[in-house]
Amino acid sequence: MLDRSIVYGLSAVACWSTVATAFKLGLGYIGPFELVFWSVLFATLMLVAVVWWQKRSLLEAYKKSPKRYWLAGMLNPGIYYPLLFLAYQKLPAQQAQSINYSWALMLTLMSAIFLKEKITKKDWLACLVGYFGVVVIATSGDLTSLNFQSPQGVIFALASTVLWAGYWIVSRKNNEQPVTAMALNFICGLPIVLIVMLISKAISGDMSMPGWQGLLAAVYIGLMEMALAFVLWLKALQATENTARVSNLIYLSPLISLVLINQVLGEAIHSATLIGLAMILLAVAFQQKRKAG
Template identity: 40%
Template sequence: MTARQKALAFGLGTVLIWSTVATAFKITLSHMDPLQLLLCASTVSVTLLGIILAVQGRLDKLSMSAREYAYCALLGVLNPFLYYAVLFKAYDLLPAQEAQPLNFTWAITLSLLSVPLLGQRLNKGELAAILVSYLGVLIISTHGDLTSLQFTNGEGVALALVSTVIWALYWIGNTRNQCDPVAGLFFNFLFGLPLILGATLFFSELPPLNAHGLLGALYIGLFEMGISFVFWLTALRLAAQPQGGGTARIANLIFLSPFLSLFFISRFAGETIRTATFVGLAFIVAGNMLMQRAGKR
């Protein structure tokens, strides 16, 4: 396979994984609470990332300065601890067809936070993109009844949007992180794990020995929190090569994910997808695409 074909294969593999995780979240949360799920999945993820580094012969990347360890620990508070605790709670309160598109607005949130935190400026096209995306949020959250502004679950909607802020802060923080990305993610999860365990013991209890719940957590830890990240990095690295076809081509694959996700939610989570969800998601994706084009200009 050429570099272009490999980049496309890894990119599509990542999108396929991302498309299944909303369904996995919702099904697994019917067997354990959000903190229990986070504890199990994070344990799996940190183990997997360590194995990946060992298999790739990159354990030397784990050697860092004290300052870099401290920075990775700080980022670990954001992800996995706060981000997934908030996101899983949102999925616990909302139908998956609502939580997933709302979480997809993180790229818009990233653009907004880049103004005060990175000193960037938004042009008119980017501001229009933000309005289009958040109109989609309103359509989904109110089931299309915009005049009432009554949310089906206000707390769930708020948590889903807060998760986008945490995720955006994590990636902005990563712009200043100079360590190997997989090693950095490994330490994020490693340093975040004690916080997750403490929160689970304080606010909940250790996960039940439920086969369905544990298998779901295993899937989420392996794919959502581990393999998808490595696949995406590999796809972008291959696409950046002279014959790779360009990273923009691979990055655009992300827009397939939320629509595929609705198929899996309908098929396996048993939710009937509302028309308002399709319409709202179309606005959110259109806003993301407009933001991408306006940013280039």
């Protein structure tokens, strides 16, 4: 029988594996900024409910470091998810998802800048291989002409990795219980995504509520990707004595996701996506193994 840590880990991976498809489906019914707001709202409600069930105090945790939570909330979900959803709006799901996995490489580079962590020659080589994989994906393998399907979409996708890496750097020294910290980040980020949504709706002149299909997508994304997957992953890490074994499960997610993108969205998976994603994942796996060692 599978132990609890593997069950929790695989459940989290299952949640994360569906979100690229859910993002793309949701964006077919609702604009990116609306989808972000409603998703974050539902995720916030669930995270607060989990904290309440755990009998923890959000107010006491907030008082310890309010500036940290506002900064973290501004980064994620405040700016990260709008950029990510814009990337998914402009790129095929397979490209947006695959490029997003390069955030771990960005974390290495930003840790060297902001945390003064040492980068070895092997780290630089891994980053070079990983970002070459990004170019392969973004150009659909057409490296000679460097013809990007959507340069703007690629910029949004890469910018989202900067925000996500920055979020982890800001959160790294937070000793608060993780779900409590995540709930506070989302509470502080919620006003930001609300303002962004209202501005976008004022510019477009459309102040109507989204249809049920868009709200259903937001419920799924908020609960499954933003909240439940995070809680399940923490449970997996807490239930295991072998963190590496559980952590390696995450590499199943992009592969399962590509299958769903193909079967549900009908996107033909380009060979360049597979090659580029393999380069990114190998680069990330190498860096993770070196740090663990």
